[in-house]
Amino acid sequence: MSGHGFAPTRSSSGEPDQSSEATEHSGVLRRVRSTFAAYVALTKPRVIELLLVATIPVMLLADRGVIHLGLIVVTLIGGWLGAASANSLNMVVDADIDQKMKRTERRPLARDAVSRRNALIFGLVLAVVSFLVLWLGANLLSAILVMITIAFYVGVYTMILKRRTWQNVVWGGAAGCMPTLVGWAAVRGSLSWEPIVLFLVIFFWTPPHTWALAMRYKEDYRAAGVPMLPVIASEARVTRLIMIYTWLTVLCTFALIPAASWIYLAVAVVAGAWFLVVVHKLYRDTLRGAPVTPLKIFLKSNEYLAIVFCGLAVDSVVNLPTILSYF
Template structure:
């Protein structure tokens, strides 16, 4: 619901709009709605699609319930939009300092802070009520828990106090897996927990690679991201460790899926590990490195793994554990 704090589910985008303020009448009329949309960080919500759809398909292999799927995505989108908007409210002061976030609506005062706060709260309440009605109470409650965790635990509690902020704060970005599973089954199965862990372990290498590129921005804003307080060798070693944990988590799901997912997880995991080790090796040997490349490719990795899971679940058939007689 990319959701990831700064690259962890509700990850911050590295791109900053530099377009001038509109001068035409249509441009001025659309400027305010566009600013409210920007508060939700729409590109960040892509993780909602990546995580929720395959999880829902896996929970009922071989069946595609399109009405429930779209209803859950809409409710999840409102929840993620709420969390991202409230994150912008809390972080408005540091967004003004960081170059890559200086064009966000509250940083450039395109939207009154009070209005943004009301907008975020209303979206959160609507998300809960919608999911309660369209799916079940558990799905709606999990979305509320995600919003509260992201805003109060990560943004207000961890982000400015510890270099491990994205490790624990990244849990918010993992929640779409639990929401999607619960929307279909009314419970939280072990498969959903494993998918939660996939995103949980993926978030640190994804975010720290971005933070290596924008280290000066974080330092200027007083945010103690790991690349700000540790050497590049320490950071890239941690990236390798969490990449291995990510790949291990994807493979832990193989018994509940079919051979298509197993093959995709193995090949994509090998590719992701090679990239992480290349970054670490380059830093250790003192060569110029491009951490932003790992950040961007990590998005592709997660998308490929979850796409493989979705295709595998739609096709259905025997799972790996069934094939092995378990």
């Protein structure tokens, strides 16, 4: 036996078995890749797309006509780390119900690919690094706002609201609105009415967006004991509330028009009209008892938000005179 406690496998000729060593090496690489993929999955990378949609246009609006590329990159990195932290800690708390839902049963903690202890440490380390990146790369206010976001998402939404009330995503969705405040604070070092309006846009957009998805997976939520609105209410009531919140979303996008030019005005009006037509059709189909596909509303809500915020980004970069300047 060698000094390391094992002897290399040898072939019949007495030479080391290269194929055995290659197989062992390949197995190690697979385990490393699997572990790395599990930790990436903890961060819910697809969810973080909202961070990009919300943060960049707000930063461009905060200083119209100027692109602070370095600051945008730093803010996105810090914000991504903060969102990854919140998502990882969310999975730690929700590991038990994730095992009961088909939509989430392949998440790392649900299938024991990562231990709760390691996921907790991972999430906390990400939070600390996020704070430091934003504090040193942007300013203290943006760093504090990200910490508030993490605490609210995990402490208020996940641990208190999610399993207790159908209004979980109404109030808990505020965490997803915070990139608007973080982005503005990173540029200005303070807050103003414009990011608050954009905060409200995402605040009112989140419930219909989430309820549409929950309509598709309501049996999953029922099995996990999570009182999402589609679990406890009729489809008519759910789609009516989706319609009401969509109207509030569109009206909030109009509230930002004075701070923008005709480019954003046109985008907000056309996109808002299109999305309202889609949502009203869903409500009418529900009342008639016609087959509905709520997942399409979920996907179209993503498209709507992306269109509005991209329109705002283009408007801010072009920097035409604002609507307010004409009065």
